Amino acid sequence: MPSDMLTFSTATHEASFLPSYFKAAAGSVQKIRWADGIKNGAVIRQGTKLATIVWDDGSEIVMTPPPGCSGTIQATNRRITYETLHRSPAQLALRLYA
């Protein structure tokens, strides 16, 4: 369950997609499907299934919180620009309540 695609900022309480991860990936992200219940108010901790990443060859991997990212979700990004995940600036994945 890879979590190295995300980075967490304790200052902003935001988890963001790491462009370098997606640049190095051979495939192209077709969709990031948030898991059932991952929305405002949900409590997450290490190992929680956040989402499923669907790649262009049809394969899927599970996205889990990066180190330090645990708490109650304030918002999830549901307008992700998959086309530029491999480019800076990093896009927001989710924000936790402080």
Next chain:
Amino acid sequence: MRGVILSGETRRSIGNQTLASRMLLLALTLAVAGCIKGPPISSRFQTLWEEPDGPPISRRVVLLADNQTHHLYGDPVWIRSEFTDRWVASAIRAVQLDLYGPDLFRWIVAVFGAKDPVIHLGDALDISCAAEFDTFVGAMRSATRPWFMAPGNHDGFYFGNGHFAELEWARACERGGGPLTKADFIRRYLEVLFEQNDPGAKALAADVPRPIPFERDWRYQGAERALLHAVAWKIDTERPWRSYLIQELDLTLRPDAPVSAILLDTSQYELPPRLIPIPPFRNAGLTGSLRRDQLTIVHRWLQRTQRMNALAVLMGHHPYGSLDGPTRRATDPLWREASVLLYVSAHTHRGSWMLGSDWPELNVGSAVDWPIHFRSFALGETPGTPPSVYVRSPQFLLGRLWLEQAPSSDEDPSCDPAWQARSEDPDFYVGYVTHAALDPAISDTRLMNALLSSYRRLLLAAPSDAANHVWPPNAASDKEVLARISAATSDSVPLLTKITLLEELRAFDQARAARNPKAHRDFRLCSALWASQDDEKGARIARPDEWFVVFPKDR
């Protein structure tokens, strides 16, 4: 349906309608401006703020169109005089946009074609010269993923209008490899298609004998996952306007939900299209058309997708509303009978959704003309019972990507305002709009002078490195190149001498080592962007979305 397109009545916004069509559209625009708000969205469709949670069902593709690569160094032709431009908004385009536009297009293809396949929806060329095709393909080769295209009215027809005035067409393509008829275009495209890094394209290249046969209906039989699944073409060298090329791309992501995109050729005509469309003749810029032979194959392919329970998306250059009556009568049943979800078109240069009729349509804007934009395209499934299909198609505006975001890496250009030509400069991007010469040689002389001045600006902004050893004839330093440019801009210098120097400068600039390669690249990209901006209105204006304006202290 056209009301949506026509309602933006700015000087440069008429789109890719060619000579006669632009005149007609201009008149129509003036007549209806302010009256048409566009058709309301049908209640069958719903727009969403957020992406639904359901699974994706198609591979994502990048949609590009209407870059209209232009050969700058041909002989003067009346269709490109300043006088004509007075009546037809885009008879002439800012020469910096023609010169540097391919750089800009290459940037889009390299960045967005790094992860996703690209579909070009036509009008890759402008006059339809062989050199334009070579420049276009050179840019498309910067894509890491495969690319495909549906021909537009500029791809094989003179200035996008038709097949006429062959001598003048040859003059316009002088020093540009000669005219490319529709038959030539299809042959050249197929040769490039064979090179694509896609199992379908490789199988096609292996199956098709050389020289390329005049007619073929080919289908991929391999087991490896491929985008290209079918190609059919007819190359009619006697009547090139009857030639066609159609392709079927497999965009399936999940085996249980097959998706096909069929790229139509909407520039196939019974009779040679002409500038003035007196019936039964058409103007290719005004009217799209598919003949029975192409439609028969499309119908057969769609029956196949229906048997597979696949979703089909049709893509073609002309908007549905500008297809001729017989074509629409023939394609209307397809919508009802063959699970066609959507028609994706281009041609207008403006881009829009048209969701008011039985034929829902997504129109893709120009990748070079302002507002420089392109889209991606994918299908997904909404959760719930019964599930619906949603289209995800974000629009990317280059101005926003570059100007409203700080450059995030060396990949993004930095536009130094000192590089920008001002209205009093000899290379001001739209200086040509203040003239109205009837003689195209006079117009071309002014345009070539602007180009020479632009090269001067480029050399000063991005000088050659001390180690550079590539120089144009009769020069061995930037100083000597600048001296040649200054001498050539004199009015007494013949047009052909200016053109010859410009061709030398083009070769020099492509090969030379600049002291700062990023500044060299960025100058070209930023000049294309500024030229595109000014060309839209035919003037430098302060746009509502400007962030910073400098005021002089002394008045």
